[in-house]
Amino acid sequence: MPDTMSNTNECHHFLQWALPRLGLRREGYKKVRRQVCRKIQERIGELHLPGFAGYRAYLEDHPDEWNTLDSFTRITISRFFRDYQSWRMLGDEVLPVLAQRAQKKQRVLRCWSAGCASGEEAYSLALVWHHQVSDKIPGQQIEITATDIDEHMLQRAADARYPGGSIKDVPQPLLKQSFRKKEGLYCLDHSIREMVSFLRQDIRHTMPDGPFDVIFCKNLVGMYYCRDKAVELFIKITDRLTEGGVLLIGNHEPFPIEDLPSVKIYNRGLNMYRK
Numbered sequence: 001m002p003d004t005m006s007n008t009n010e011c012h013h014f015l016q017w018a019l020p021r022l023g024l025r026r027e028g029y030k031k032v033r034r035q036v037c038r039k040i041q042e043r044i045g046e047l048h049l050p051g052f053a054g055y056r057a058y059l060e061d062h063p064d065e066w067n068t069l070d071s072f073t074r075i076t077i078s079r080f081f082r083d084y085q086s087w088r089m090l091g092d093e094v095l096p097v098l099a100q101r102a103q104k105k106q107r108v109l110r111c112w113s114a115g116c117a118s119g120e121e122a123y124s125l126a127l128v129w130h131h132q133v134s135d136k137i138p139g140q141q142i143e144i145t146a147t148d149i150d151e152h153m154l155q156r157a158a159d160a161r162y163p164g165g166s167i168k169d170v171p172q173p174l175l176k177q178s179f180r181k182k183e184g185l186y187c188l189d190h191s192i193r194e195m196v197s198f199l200r201q202d203i204r205h206t207m208p209d210g211p212f213d214v215i216f217c218k219n220l221v222g223m224y225y226c227r228d229k230a231v232e233l234f235i236k237i238t239d240r241l242t243e244g245g246v247l248l249i250g251n252h253e254p255f256p257i258e259d260l261p262s263v264k265i266y267n268r269g270l271n272m273y274r275k
């Protein structure tokens, strides 16, 4: 199916109809609609359907097809040290304070990256801990769990080899010490890779057992799920925070704080919350 203006409009109308039926938020897809439309167009071609109206009829006759469509709506863009200012605050303040508290209680510092894509966020945390924080709290252990629904993304996370665009915000000293360039890709050092455990989970059905001192839920629930679903999921996510634990949301996504009385704003500009 060619990528013409009329197909673009048809796809737009189709998504207006389909996204809410998947519990997804239309506004979240404004900037990334093209990549979702491309996948749907390929599927329409595979099924030999006449166009988006045909695909809509097909969905109505084949309820299982909704799972396939759901998989097309996953946006997997990420990079190391995304929302850079949040990482500064994390390394300078959040992690040292929470780690000292964990040390007093003689327990491991526990962190979760939800919707971790190819591991960029979880590994950024491991880098900050290893290079900036661990020396200040000698002997303190950290456990980092990272979850994603997409097996392909998790495989890429396990490979831990990244193109230049993914590592462009990694501070130079960390880049020099923890990455090795090979065949045009930046390979993350084993000592950092082994700090993160990856799990395949659909956040709508399963979440790792808490409690966690730090949870990253960035560019997933707030951005792509409709408000009711987001509130339902954020309640479960915040239930998994320790008292005083910190939740990080993407800098440019909505967070329904009015419906989440267990957390308070920690840093408004950086979309950080504390229980």
Ligand SMILES: C[S@@+](CC[C@H](N)C(=O)[O-])C[C@H]1O[C@@H](n2cnc3c(N)ncnc32)[C@H](O)[C@@H]1O
Binding pocket: 074, 075, 076, 077, 078, 079, 082, 114, 115, 116, 117, 118, 120, 121, 147, 148, 149, 150, 153, 201, 202, 203, 204, 217, 218, 219, 220, 250
């Ligand atoms: C836009 S990326 C965000 C990655 C990272 N958190 C960041 O902010 O850079 C969203 C990730 O969420 C994953 N995802 C989408 N739906 C999910 C679900 N229902 N459960 C778990 N992960 C999901 C996608 O596969 C994708 O890797």
